[in-house]
Ligand SMILES: NC(=O)C1=CN([C@@H]2O[C@H](COP(=O)(O)OP(=O)(O)OC[C@H]3O[C@@H](n4cnc5c(N)ncnc54)[C@H](O)[C@@H]3O)[C@@H](O)[C@H]2O)C=CC1
């Protein structure tokens with residue numbers, strides 16, 4: 157019997173994932189927070205707020221604002237809400253309801269209140285074991301999925317056969333899937349690239365050009381590797397093992413950094429661009445009306461890095477602009493001389 161799929165969230169990414177799954181003929185139990193969005197989807201067959209051009213075969217959708225019933229009627233639970241809302245969304249869900257389920261995080265962020273990876277949060281709060289946990293990462297903007305532009309997603313899980321089975325649900329003519337066991341590395345790479353893309357937007361807003369941007373991204377990539385190496389060194393010391401290495405040239409690493417820094421679809425880049433042009437954080441958030449994960453991530457990574465001790469001048473500069481009111485021109489001037 158095929159596994160029942162539950163999707164949690166109704167922003168751009170959840171809507172894109174629902175399109176991919178329903179294009180493959182899969183039925184989805186879909187948790188949508190807002191009853192009005194559900195009614196609109198039922199009567200007009202699309203999400204009135206996100207990816208409005210995507211129309212659904214609603215006979216494949218069981219829409220509900222009751223999270224517990226969606227979870228209880230599904231075997232695979234896909235989390236696709238912004239990291240900042242994850243704790244509130246799951247707040248009243250009894251941990252027992254998630255047992256025996258496969259949990260797939262499509263979130264590119266850390267839990268901001270504790271600066272933890274999603275798998276660590278789920279293990280602590282819901283006793284989700286590493287074998288139950290999977291991630292979806294890779295360079296893929298929801299808007300291009302809506303237009304069926306060929307894209308690649310990476311499915312990671314320590315239970316590699318299960319990760320492959322989950323990836324197969326998503327493989328379509330416009331979506332290729334890649335599978336690996338690297339859940340920690342791909343999550344951290346996704347968190348960091350959001351910070352760097354936000355910084356790329358700031359640089360653009362400050363009127364730096366393409367030449368600078370390429371040097372900026374090169375240095376961000378180095379910084380990402382350095383952070384991950386230090387992170388793995390510490391993890392290995394505490395586990396008494398040898399450090400894990402990552403395939404940094406894979407598309408979930410370099411590819412996602414590039415697309416998010418360059419693409420005009422990127423919310424992080426757009427948000428940064430406004431900051432670079434002089435908007436306040438509040439004004440940029442209101443104007444964007446979507447979530448730029450890099451805003452929260454810059455603070456979480458700054459705090460995490462107090463114990464990791466990686467040399468991260470770019471992430472530090474983005475943090476100082478967003479959270480310490482340092483002027484973008486001053487922060488970027490500080491970076492200019494150090495780039496290689
Ligand atoms: N949009 C994209 O192309 C991609 C997004 N992602 C990741 O997917 C995750 C979700 O992002 P998007 O769907 O793009 O976000 P979005 O900005 O498109 O949607 C925001 C969602 O948050 C919900 N929301 C707003 N306030 C809330 C609250 N107080 N409590 C609970 N929910 C609330 C909104 O209803 C909406 O469903 C993020 O971690 C993002 O990094 C990953 C890959 C691609």
Ligand SMILES: O=C(CO)COP(=O)(O)O
Nearest residue numbers: 294295296297422423424
């Ligand atoms: O993760 C993404 C592309 O791979 C989406 O990035 P943004 O959140 O910046 O739009």
